[in-house]
Amino acid sequence: MPIRFDNVTYAYPAEESDLVAVREVSLTIEDGSFVCICGENGSGKSTLAKLMNGLLQPTVGVVTVDGKTTATEEEKELFAIRQKVGMVFQNPDNQMVASIIEDEIAFGPENLGVPREEIGERITYALEAVGMSEHRKHTPYKLSGGQKQRIAIAAVLAMRPEVLVLDESTAMLDPRGRAEVLKVAEDLHRQGITVVLITHFMEEAARADRVVVMKDGRVVMDGAPEEIFRDREAIAKYDLELPVADALAASLVEAGLPLEDKIYGESALAEAICRSK
């Protein structure tokens, strides 16, 4: 069920700002892929995300999900799209409606009119998928940021989506919370859910199987993370920051150290350097 952008431009309504956030983007997000969309602040990456489930509708061009356009006034059709393309936002506190976790997760299925017994099963499934089963009856208030975002992901999973869009969902988290959320995203990807990760952290991009770089509303780079990371000129041009380990690896390769041309984590790089003697 691919999401297809066909020459999409999005301009915010004139009374809000005269900003054209997305310009002439054509892009297809394939089934089962793990796509990372990155770019600096104001590059239009978040707007691109909101175009995927009809929260925003293109000014010019067409966005289709499963062949159906998101530019519809029909609530039913929009809901069908939003059920398939689940979205988690940046601030975990600003996307929860209920004071008890199981009620929070039930909210989506309730909106879809899922029968009560099935909602119970879906809550169990969703909490298990994010590893938060023991918190079912608790309040989200005392949880850490990472845990809250996992609950927000569970709340989307309970709607049985095919695509999970994480719209800067790791931006407000500490490193540990980010790692938790990324692990959940990777697990879900392995289970066949398409993951679209919007982020400005390049080390998160390394985990994806495709990286889309945006700048001033345009897609400027699109490829496997290895390809993107290798293009140091472009990286500098688009204000991206390579993860420390990979920036180091690139410099070492340049300096003539016989390293493999791939993406390393910190520990893998350390090992490779030791072995290269």
Add this chain to the structure above:
Amino acid sequence: MHNVVFGQYYPSDSVVHRLDARMKLLAVILYIVTVFFVVDYAMYAALFLFVFAVALIAKIPLKVLFRTVRTIVFLVLITSIINLFFTQGDTLWVHWHFIKIYREGVERAIKLALRLILLMLFPSILTLTTTPMELTDALESLMSPLKLLKVPVHAIALIMSIALRMIPILVEETEKIMQAQKARGADFDTGGALKKAKAMIPVLVPLFVGAFRRADELALAMDARCYSSVAKRTKYRVMRFALRDLFASLFCIAVFSLVFLNKYLWPFDEMILSLFGSL
């Protein structure tokens, strides 16, 4: 912070906790009406006994229960004192300079104090044994007939539950803003009431701006999760009126009707006095 989320909720595993919140809410409303019809001391005693019995079944320590009364001590004292000095009657008990205290005044002061305390106690049991979330559900369910009059009952209930959810977040944000202002030399603790109120303005402005931003984001998140105020939704949490709710209702009705019997048919105090007189 537990208090901010659960209000006064006193977690415990009791029958009263498990009762249907709608039943408890209705019982409290009936109780409040009933208390205004109590006349005799014997009936006051009976109602206190009733409240204590319910508290005992709910496993709420009396200390916790009476904590709620502390908030109205001042009100009780003031109203009692006013009634004590300003009620005129037939039997003069104290006459000292311009102060006249009649027997009726004393009686009225005592009964008023008892009534106010009773009015505080039983509703407290409701909030001690029911979470705010359950109460919201109960209100939604009890107000559902209003849907026929096109009142958006579900939306009202959702607004209440979101408000409950946002309280701890806004409290925390207020603290953060105040600390930030203090770090920059703001003074919230000295000066008169007016000065203190003025010092709050720089706190309230960012708080409100933040609250609106949150509301905006929340609306977007609800949209993304297919919320519609008109579409038919299911409800995960259901309330069931069980057998125990029936028994509890009958018990409450029995006690409450005693009050009306006392007022209109059986003057308990006189009956007790004549019993002692005949001995």
